[in-house]
Amino acid sequence: MPLRPARVGRVGVIGAPVAKTAVVAKAVTPGPAPVAKTAVVAAAVTPGRRRRI
Amino acid sequence: MTDTSLDELGPVDYVVVEFPAGASNFTGEMVKELLALVNAGTIRVIDILILTKDDDGAVEATELSDVGELGELQALEAQLAELLAEEDVEHLAAAMEPGTTAGVLIWENLWAAPFAAAARRSGGQLIANGRIPIQAIIASIEADEELTEGD
Numbered sequence: 424m425p426l427r428p429a430r431v432g433r434v435g436v437i438g439a440p441v442a443k444t445a446v447v448a449k450a451v452t453p454g455p456a457p458v459a460k461t462a463v464v465a466a467a468v469t470p471g472r473r474r475r476i
Numbered sequence: 477m478t479d480t481s482l483d484e485l486g487p488v489d490y491v492v493v494e495f496p497a498g499a500s501n502f503t504g505e506m507v508k509e510l511l512a513l514v515n516a517g518t519i520r521v522i523d524i525l526i527l528t529k530d531d532d533g534a535v536e537a538t539e540l541s542d543v544g545e546l547g548e549l550q551a552l553e554a555q556l557a558e559l560l561a562e563e564d565v566e567h568l569a570a571a572m573e574p575g576t577t578a579g580v581l582i583w584e585n586l587w588a589a590p591f592a593a594a595a596r597r598s599g600g601q602l603i604a605n606g607r608i609p610i611q612a613i614i615a616s617i618e619a620d621e622e623l624t625e626g627d
Contacts, residue, residue, distance in 0.1 A: 426537050426562055435563035440570035441492065444609075464613050 483596060486589030487605070488522065492568050494578040504547075510581075511548055521552055523559040523582040527569050535569040537562075 466472070513519045526538040540546065540553045559582055560568075572578050592602075 426565065427539060427558055429558045430560060430565075431562045433561035433563070435561040435567060436559060437490070437564040437567040440567045443571040443573075463617050464610055467613055467617050 484589055484593050486520075486585040486587070486592060488582065488584050490568075490580065490582045492527075492571055492578050492580050494572055494576050496573065497575045497577075500577065507547070507549055511552065514552060518585075518587050519583040520586050521555070521581065521583050522557050523580070524553075524556060525560055525565065525580040527565065527572060527578045527580060529569055529572045529574055529576055529578075531575045533574050535565065535572070537565045 510521070514521060524540045526540070526543065528536045528538070530536075540549065540556065546553055560580065568580055569578075595602075
């Protein structure tokens, strides 16, 4: 089905061709949850965690 | 849109969610969660398009209103703005694999609008923003662990 006329001939808001975001696609792929990874990430974003510099 | 409403506009994001042929499983769960975010005032949906890329790479865009029976999405569809242009369709479809269908969702983060407006009123200017993939966090942690083990 065609786009509505209002969409045709206008300058877009997405500046350039979009590359596939492989990492996000992988993250939402159905399958067994990566439990170990999840725990590690959860620990990394735990409130109060301080970076080591 | 007035200057005042522009000043109070929250950040606008988009996602393109691809469904490989035969892999889609539409149970209404996505609609339910989307409407929950809208009804809670967390986001405002600005635009939705459904893109289909055939095996030869040709892309077809479908308006939400052309999908058919929208059910609970009917009220949301009536509030959509046609922000995306034909040019955007070409740019977004570049990420799609042939033989897939994708939903494009554009939304305003209403939850962030008051803070963004306050930052602007305080003289701040947005100079960078983005999203950190979970995989990047994992990679960072693993690299950190390797360094620690090497100590």
